[in-house]
Amino acid sequence: MDLSLQVNNVTVRYGGFTALDNIRLEVQQHTTLGLVGESGSGKSTLARVIAGLIIPDQGQLLLDAEPLTGKRTREQRKKIQMIFQNPDASLNPKHSIRQILAEALLFHKIVGRAEVEKRSRQLLERVSLEGKALDKYPHEFSGGQRQRIAIARALSVEPSLLIADEPTSALDVSVQLSVLELLGTLKSELNLTMLFISHDLGVIHAVSDKVAVMRQGKLVEVSPKDRFFSRPEAAYSRELLSAVPQMPTMKTSGGLHEPRT
Ligand SMILES: Nc1ncnc2c1ncn2[C@@H]1O[C@H](COP(=O)(O)OP(=O)(O)OP(=O)(O)O)[C@@H](O)[C@H]1O
Numbered sequence: 001m002d003l004s005l006q007v008n009n010v011t012v013r014y015g016g017f018t019a020l021d022n023i024r025l026e027v028q029q030h031t032t033l034g035l036v037g038e039s040g041s042g043k044s045t046l047a048r049v050i051a052g053l054i055i056p057d058q059g060q061l062l063l064d065a066e067p068l069t070g071k072r073t074r075e076q077r078k079k080i081q082m083i084f085q086n087p088d089a090s091l092n093p094k095h096s097i098r099q100i101l102a103e104a105l106l107f108h109k110i111v112g113r114a115e116v117e118k119r120s121r122q123l124l125e126r127v128s129l130e131g132k133a134l135d136k137y138p139h140e141f142s143g144g145q146r147q148r149i150a151i152a153r154a155l156s157v158e159p160s161l162l163i164a165d166e167p168t169s170a171l172d173v174s175v176q177l178s179v180l181e182l183l184g185t186l187k188s189e190l191n192l193t194m195l196f197i198s199h200d201l202g203v204i205h206a207v208s209d210k211v212a213v214m215r216q217g218k219l220v221e222v223s224p225k226d227r228f229f230s231r232p233e234a235a236y237s238r239e240l241l242s243a244v245p246q247m248p249t250m251k252t253s254g255g256l257h258e259p260r261t
Pocket of ligand 1: 014017019037038039040041042043044045046199
């Protein structure tokens with residue numbers, strides 16, 4: 001399988017504090033890497049480095065074998081899209097959904113003006129929203145619907161890598177599941193490559209092919225999902241797993257509901 005993303009020896013310091021310490025990580029194309037770790041372990045910092053929002057103090061990134069150095073080009077920015085815990089981070093409240101999607105499609109030259117409407121409707125359909133949503137504004141939707149719109153916006157530019165940083169943790173539990181199911185469907189329909197960040201091991205189990213564990217700025221384990229949940233390598237991974245009482249030591253790859261039963 002080809003590599004999508006390579007993170008080579010990345011270090012980030014905030015003043016004297018090392019938030020990322022020599023991180024080496026790979027994401028294979030068309031797979032989801034689940035990134036887990038306690039609050040403050042550096043997950044969001046790593047996501048922001050990969051998205052180009054933070055320049056690392058040391059190390060390199062490669063996307064589809066191409067180095068990402070210095071200021072990113074428009075094409076490089078298009079290739080990595082991010083969805084956040086709060087969907088409002090990527091939705092301009094003053095713009096209608098039509099404007100939000102059109103801006104992304106036209107800026108990155110995905111389609112010409114004549115096709116914007118048709119493509120926008122297709123995108124909304126993909127995230128199970130009706131075409132009449134186009135003329136509404138973000139505040140007219142629920143949190144779960146706004147996250148669906150943020151997903152549609154991120155996918156509109158056909159990224160090579162989608163980073164999802166706790167995309168369901170601000171949502172009601174019932175809505176969380178439907179957004180996770182949507183991401184699962186999109187992953188298989190569109191062959192997405194994802195870096196999925198969560199502190200919720202149930203969510204990580206539901207979405208990941210491989211699991212990476214961070215602690216205090218260091219990567220302590222990267223394992224295939226089934227191995228991580230049945231035979232974790234690092235003592236810290238065992239600690240994380242044992243801290244979730246409802247988490248069975250899973251033997252199967254399971255479905256979305258399994259970790260919560
Ligand atoms: N701009 C900043 N300046 C100084 N320290 C920062 C800054 N951003 C993050 N940190 C610190 O870096 C560490 C890693 O933060 P980060 O947000 O990456 O962790 P995280 O694993 O994503 O945590 P959470 O799950 O709470 O979001 C934390 O100790 C945090 O306080």
